[in-house]
Amino acid sequence: MCSITKLWVLNALVFLLGFPFILCSIILPNDLPKHRSVRYIPGNRAEELHMMRQRRNAPPGRSDGSSDIIKPKVMIVAMFNLEADAFLKNYTPTLYGLNITIPGLSPRYPEVYCTTTGEVCHIxxxxxxxxxxxxMSALIYSRMFDLTETYFLIGGISGINPNYGTTGTVTFPRFxxxxxxxxxxxxxxxxxxGGFGSRFFTQGTKQFKSNLYPGVLYGTEVFELNEALRKRAFLAANGAKLVDTEEAxxxxxxxxxxAARASPGVTLCDTGTSDTWWTGSVLAEAFGNLTILLTNGTGEYCTTQQEDNASLAVLVRAAAADLVDFGRVIILRTASDFDRAPPGVDELYHLLQAPQGGFAGxxxxxYVAGVRFVNEIVTQWDGMYRVGIRPTNYIGDILNALGSPHGHVPDIGVEDQFFIPVMY
Known part of the structure; x- marks a missing residue:
């Protein structure tokens, strides 16, 4: 395991000695912020606006002028600039070999970057x-890409349940x-x-009680991913020399x-999506119970983030239109902070000011964990990944919108709310 505070010294020694490798697989900038909020200071905002004005003038299409459709083996998905930099600044061959400007992407991030061959891309x-x-909708429906055989690696940071891991930990969810x-x-x-401390209770119910199954489902409450593929990603990442910090x-x-006191590792556990950046053991317990309820007793809540269900909803709809293969989707979430304070620490202080130290790691x-799986897909494409990793479990959403394409009985949701009747 490597300490960020020592990386620059170690890599300087590597350079001087002429060794043909880089310690810890990644070089981090010295000014990497400790907290995401650093992006919103005036200096960064001015720089961001300048870049947005420059990018706005870029015409849609490929930077090389070609109209050929790109067929990636892997599409890496990040949510903000520092997550993106983990791959964009470290992956070899460079992901700046080919730039594709797509109408409908975020004005902050209007381009998809690819290797020159188009095998690996990044949004x-x-x-x-x-x-x-x-x-994600703009990407898929741009028709600038053939994504029917593409593996999607959604890689970002998250809060973590201290019962399942610690800051710096790498997680792969099934749900x-x-x-x-x-x-x-x-x-x-x-x-x-009410019988519980949280102010939340399930939709479509008539009582203020916990653990009542929702009376109405919108379809995005739960998604289930390919367990066989998840285990392959776990095996590829397990054993990576994860970066840690002394502050963390x-x-x-x-x-x-x-689990919270241990060093970072790689683990299998599930994730929860919420636009609200929440904290505290009361909400954590409520959301953990919701995870168990909506996965019919199978899910284990351990990370919290803001995007995954939205991305998966788009991918399920695209899969229903035969534009992507939902069995080729992986989520990788690393832990930047804890979802609740330690004993004796105020929750508000924990959220806003505590020196948790997990962001940089x-x-x-x-990248340290994700690149191993990306490289495995690329190098073993013909022998394994082109045909796909056949799911050993149900994959899809809570409404079975994909109709159980691999024949597995849905283990989430209730049959009378399934969108497409399943024939067994």
Whole structure:
């Protein structure tokens, strides 16, 4: 495991000694911020506006002037600039070999970047659910790409449940649960006798109680991914020399859970999507219970982020139109912070000011872990990945909109709400 504070010294020694490799697989800039909010200081905002004005003048299409459709083996998906830089500044061959400007992408990130061959490409959607859905839709329906055999690696940072991991940890979920699709009542107006502390309860129900199955489903509440592919990604990433920081190690020692106190690792556990950046054990417990409820007792909530259900909703609809293969989707989420404070620490302080120290390691580990799987797909394309990794489980959404394409009985949702009747 590598410490960011020592990386520049180690890599300087490597250069002087002439070794043909780079320690820890990634070089991090010295000015990498500790918190995402650094992007909104005036200096960064002015630079961003300047870049947006420049990009706005770029005509749609490929930078090489060709009209050929690109057929990537892998499409890497990031949500904001620092997540994107993890791959864009480190991947070899360069992802700046070919730039494709697509109408409808975020004005902050209007281009898809690809290697010269087009085998590996990269899109940045911008943050939160609406941005993710809009950008992914623009990508797929641009028809500048043939994505029917493409593997999608959604790689970003997240908050982590200290019962399942620590800052810097790399996670691969099977289920993505949308936390925000619930009823909510202000905490100052909660009725007595609810039996739980959270102000959330499931939609379409008639009682203020926890663990009641929703009476109405919108279709984006839960998505299930290819378990066989997830395990391959896990095996590829497991054993990577993950980046850590001394500050993160210090803060994690405040927790009592063994998983929180341990060094970063690679694990299999599930993720939850919410536009609201929340914190605290009360909400964490409520969302953990919702994950169990909506996955019929199978899911294990361990990370929280803002985009995945939106991206997956677009990919399911594209799969229904035979534009993508939903069995080729992987989510990789690294832990930048804890979803609740350690004992004796105020939750508001924990959210806004605590020196958790996990941000830099989480950004770095998107690449450190993710590149191993990307490289495996590219190098083993003909022998394994071209034909695909056949799912061993149900894949799709909670409404079975894909109609169980591999014949597995849905293990999420309820049959009377399935969009397409399943024939067994």
């Amino acid at each position: 940045t959607t911008a943050e939160a659910e609406i941005n993710a859905a809009a950008s 993505a649960v949308q936390f925000g699709l619930q009823y909510e009542i202000d905490s100052g107006q909660l009725p007595g006798g 190690a210090k803060y994690r020692r405040l927790y009592t859970m063994p 989480a950004i770095a580990n998107i």
